[in-house]
Amino acid sequence: MNSPPKSFFITTLGCPKNVADSKHIEESLVNKGLVLAKSPEKSDIHLINTCTFIQSATEETIDTILNATQIKKKRKQKLVVVGCFAERYPQAIQEDIPEVDLIFGTGKYAQAGEILEKAFPEIFDKISSPEDILLAREKLHSNRKKKSKSYGFVKISDGCNRGCHFCIIPSLRGEFRDSSEENIFQDIHTALKEGAREICLVSQDTVFFGKSLDKLKDLIQKITELKDVELLRLLYLYPDKKTFQLLDVFHENPKIAPYLESPIQHVSEKILKSMNRSGNLSFFKDLFSKARQREDLEIRTSIILGYPNETSKEVDEVLEFIHTVKPEKLALFAFSPQEGTKAYSFASDLDEKEISRRVNLVREAHLEVLKEIHQSRIGKIYPAIVDEVHANETIVRRFQDAPEIDEVVFVKNKNLQVGEIGQVRINSFFEYDMEGEFFTR
Numbered sequence: 139m140n141s142p143p144k145s146f147f148i149t150t151l152g153c154p155k156n157v158a159d160s161k162h163i164e165e166s167l168v169n170k171g172l173v174l175a176k177s178p179e180k181s182d183i184h185l186i187n188t189c190t191f192i193q194s195a196t197e198e199t200i201d202t203i204l205n206a207t208q209i210k211k212k213r214k215q216k217l218v219v220v221g222c223f224a225e226r227y228p229q230a231i232q233e234d235i236p237e238v239d240l241i242f243g244t245g246k247y248a249q250a251g252e253i254l255e256k257a258f259p260e261i262f263d264k265i266s267s268p269e270d271i272l273l274a275r276e277k278l279h280s281n282r283k284k285k286s287k288s289y290g291f292v293k294i295s296d297g298c299n300r301g302c303h304f305c306i307i308p309s310l311r312g313e314f315r316d317s318s319e320e321n322i323f324q325d326i327h328t329a330l331k332e333g334a335r336e337i338c339l340v341s342q343d344t345v346f347f348g349k350s351l352d353k354l355k356d357l358i359q360k361i362t363e364l365k366d367v368e369l370l371r372l373l374y375l376y377p378d379k380k381t382f383q384l385l386d387v388f389h390e391n392p393k394i395a396p397y398l399e400s401p402i403q404h405v406s407e408k409i410l411k412s413m414n415r416s417g418n419l420s421f422f423k424d425l426f427s428k429a430r431q432r433e434d435l436e437i438r439t440s441i442i443l444g445y446p447n448e449t450s451k452e453v454d455e456v457l458e459f460i461h462t463v464k465p466e467k468l469a470l471f472a473f474s475p476q477e478g479t480k481a482y483s484f485a486s487d488l489d490e491k492e493i494s495r496r497v498n499l500v501r502e503a504h505l506e507v508l509k510e511i512h513q514s515r516i517g518k519i520y521p522a523i524v525d526e527v528h529a530n531e532t533i534v535r536r537f538q539d540a541p542e543i544d545e546v547v548f549v550k551n552k553n554l555q556v557g558e559i560g561q562v563r564i565n566s567f568f569e570y571d572m573e574g575e576f577f578t579r
Contacts, residue, residue, distance in 0.1 A: 147185070158292060163220070170262060183254065185218040188202075190223040243310070292326055292340065294357070298343050299346070303481040304413055305476075306476045335559060336371060338373055344372055369395050374399055377416075382428060388429070397435065401469075404456065405452075407419075438465065442471045443496045445473045453500070460507060464510075512572070522576065534576050560577050
């Protein structure tokens with residue numbers, strides 16, 4: 139009698155792109171006969187897909203790895219650290235956290251099965267028959283049905299050529315390179331088979347796909363022609379002239395989500411030039427004004443505060459942006475110099491306390507704007523999709539909100555299915571999330 143298949147669990151940190159990368163790890167391990175565990179505590183191999191984009195992400199990664207070492211003590215399992223942090227600090231991990239059994243960086247996710255099989259032959263020796271592989275696939279399919287999601291993240295490229303002075307990603311991910319259309323559509327069809335109704339395209343620089351706007355437009359058209367794709371969301375569009383031109387497609391294609399994620403990082407032309415980025419307050423106002431020509435479109439952006447040579451004048455420009463553009467979603471980061479970037483050597487007279495004050499100042503300004511936005515939503519009806527169904531409540535998400543990073547709406551409706559599409563009326567709100575009533579279409 140064959141022994142039960144060995145299992146794995148993936149803890150994913152960081153951005154939605156990491157979610158797509160973890161999917162490739164999962165598929166590679168399943169192809170080797172492993173099954174997906176329900177939790178780290180029940181796995182034979184615990185993989186942590188890490189992030190180190192900014193200091194807070196690095197700290198979260200370290201805390202997660204250290205917590206995982208405690209789980210490992212309670213169960214005989216292998217601990218594997220992969221991704222950006224693993225690629226950046228392999229020696230430090232080996233020296234400071236010897237409980238980690240294996241480390242590999244980015245670009246090897248699809249080969250995870252082969253890498254782990256070579257590293258842990260004693261685990262894979264247990265998987266010796268076609269019946270074991272079949273059982274592993276059946277169990278994975280069962281788990282996926284239980285964890286059905288209304289959306290799927292699909293990576294269309296990796297790496298970046300922008301060379302932003304504060305960013306470590308090009309050093310970790312390498313130069314920009316497209317995924318093949320064959321792989322993109324394979325991932326899309328896999329997501330659709332698992333119940334996804336929404337496809338989210340992710341990368342470090344989505345608008346650079348194919349190095350041609352026409353190629354990106356062609357890809358968008360092909361995806362939205364798939365009958366099972368109800369909604370296509372484009373994530374991480376660099377705020378430049380290409381994105382400005384791409385907005386025409388947003389207005390023409392109703393399957394594209396009414397949502398623009400474009401991380402500006404700052405609005406001061408002086409600071410942006412020091413970051414090796416383009417744009418200024420005037421251009422960003424024009425960009426987001428054009429985006430809002432589509433009815434009910436909402437904006438997500440991000441800003442870094444406390445960058446070297448930032449003065450109160452530049453902070454005032456940021457506040458002007460908040461009060462005039464009124465972005466619905468805003469990610470704020472305190473600048474933290476990352477070793478291996480050009481900005482690491484930039485002199486700055488700003489201490490952590492002052493940087494934190496500036497972040498809080500902008501956050502408070504945005505919360506005031508967000509309160510006005512929430513109040514304007516009361517009584518409005520939005521297209522929405524069901525994300526989670528629980529015994530006492532259901533979580534739905536407006537088309538204006540991206541999965542896993544934006545607001546959700548809590549409703550009392552019962553007998554709904556994950557992936558069901560309808561409309562939601564907003565009745566009240568919290569600081570970020572909302573409460574409402576869902577109507578099936």
